[in-house]
Amino acid sequence: MPYVLGIDIGSSNTAAAVARRRGATWTRPEAVPLSADSPLMPSVLCLAEDGSLRVGEPATDDGSRTTRDFVHRIGDDVPVLLGGEPCAPQTLAAELAAWVVERVHALEGGAAEAIVLSHPAGWRPYRREVLHRALSELGLRHVTLLPRTVTVAESHAARGFAGSTAVVYALGGNSFEAALVRRTPRGTYETFGTPQWLDSIGGADFDEALAEHSRTVLARELAATGRRGAQAALRGLRAECDRVKRVLTVDLTADVVLTLPSGPARVPVTRAQFEAMIRPTVQATVDLLLRAVRSADLTPADLDGVLLAGGSTRVPLVTELIGAALPVPVEVEPDAQLTAATGAAMAACQVVSPRPRPPAPARAPAPVSNPGRATIPAQRRPQHTVPGDPPPRPPVHVLPLELPKPSRLALAHARGREG
Incomplete structure (x- = not known):
């Protein structure tokens, strides 16, 4: 069955979800089992003695051949040392993404029609460019990169959130980010304001x-x-x-x-x-959440809700402090660790089947002093525009996905070694 793939490579765990085509519509995204007992795979890579790069926690290691800190370093000129060998952080992230694509390809029996990979909302174009380049070098040339805050909003919208303006609160294992999102005329979401983040809180x-x-x-x-x-x-x-x-x-x-x-x-x-132990940490994230709202000169009355993502957002103190600071609805999904991945899959559906642009409201005809005079030709009439309407996403040519050729560091599952 044709499908699309959403991937979220977090600082602690990686998750993926697929949505399958059913006639002219798409099914609700489902999490992909990336390990034997969980849909989550630790965002950990280990260089084996044979030179292969394995995914997941190693059984034994002195730490010199294992890396866990490459995701937030994408775009950093200083390489990650893995077994004494320098590796670009974006290359490691691309290798992990390629492993996910290969695993899903094997489970689904074919290639995805589209792939969306989430990234931190605060990334500048340079970081997206270097990751795109690393993905292309592994054969993944048709991957759409979207801010994680956008994919979180897409997931909540698929579950019934109908608001047009919200602030996203994403608390990962070792990172935090918050950003404003708003619905565009095309029905998708975009970030605005100034995203706030910390790579040392989670x-x-x-x-x-x-x-x-x-x-x-x-x-x-x-x-x-x-x-x-x-x-x-x-x-x-x-x-x-x-x-x-x-x-x-x-x-x-x-x-x-x-x-x-x-x-x-x-x-x-x-x-x-x-809660007494963690209150200062949670309060620091809420302060950043408020800063994100103020960055666009908004007040709580301008928001339709707060959208949560990340496993630790299930801690009751998180919603309590957010609710006290922002008296608007606070939305959290049953498995918040998968929110960004399922939202990425929803966005991938739109890459293949874009939502039609709503028709522009009809304009009242201008009064004519002499009914016998001809009206202005249609091609010379001023065109209706929507203030703030962003340009549409560039068209994506959907081609059969080329699975990455075996790289110098061939990927293998740490829990499923052969031999």
Whole structure:
């Protein structure tokens, strides 16, 4: 069945969604299973001993052959060192995108009719150009790049958000961005104002706050286990804190559980305690959200809503502080980690089947002093224009997707190694 593909490569995880053609319409986008047990794949690349580039967390590694920080460095002239080999950040991102395309091609049994890849709203043209170039070098020559805030708005619109002006709040694992979006006369969305972002704030800060609290509470027990025992016990602490964070979005209490040589140790945490730990971080993101609104000289009364994306936006404190600062509807989807990817798939549908431009309102005929005189020829009449109407997106020639040729760093799934 013909399909289009949306991809979101985040600072922590990568997600993808497809929408399939059904007659003259498209189905609702569905998440693609990028790993065996999740639609999310860590945005991690590892250089194997055989020279291949593997996707996902490695089983064992000293850190020198693994990279997690290449996404926000796209366009940086300083290369990423991977196993001592310099790699351009945009090349690594393109390799990850190519891996997603190959996996979806295998699952769907054919090539996508269109691909949309999201990117941070604050990117300048140079960053988009270098990523486009890196994608083209791998054979992905017909990929449309759209700001993540636009794809988030497209996803919310597909679920029923009918507003024309909104502000997007996207909280990733290690990044945050906020930007205003508005609906264009074509029914699509565009950003305006000045996007705000931070590459050092995200859901990982929430996990670390819980981890620091747990280390403090268990300091005596950890000291009693010795250095090696403490290191072994703390190895899975961040993953355990991520689990507790998710539990506290629905429950009022949860336990951080660590396995010590003497047995399991539990650190009870209430939602109120957790929220006190993360309140300064969340407040900093809300301050940036307000700055994005003020950048266009808007007030809350000018907004139709706040559109959320990112797994950590499910934390109740996030919606509480946003609601207090902006008394407008706050929209969050059931799986906010997939919002940007599903919105990218919705935008890809429009690449193949653009929405028709609404007809211009009819103009009243100008009064004529002498009814017997001829009217102005149609070709000389002033043309109706819509103030602020942006130029349409450039036409996209839909061609069969050329899958990337095997590169010097051939991609392989970290969890599905052969041999």
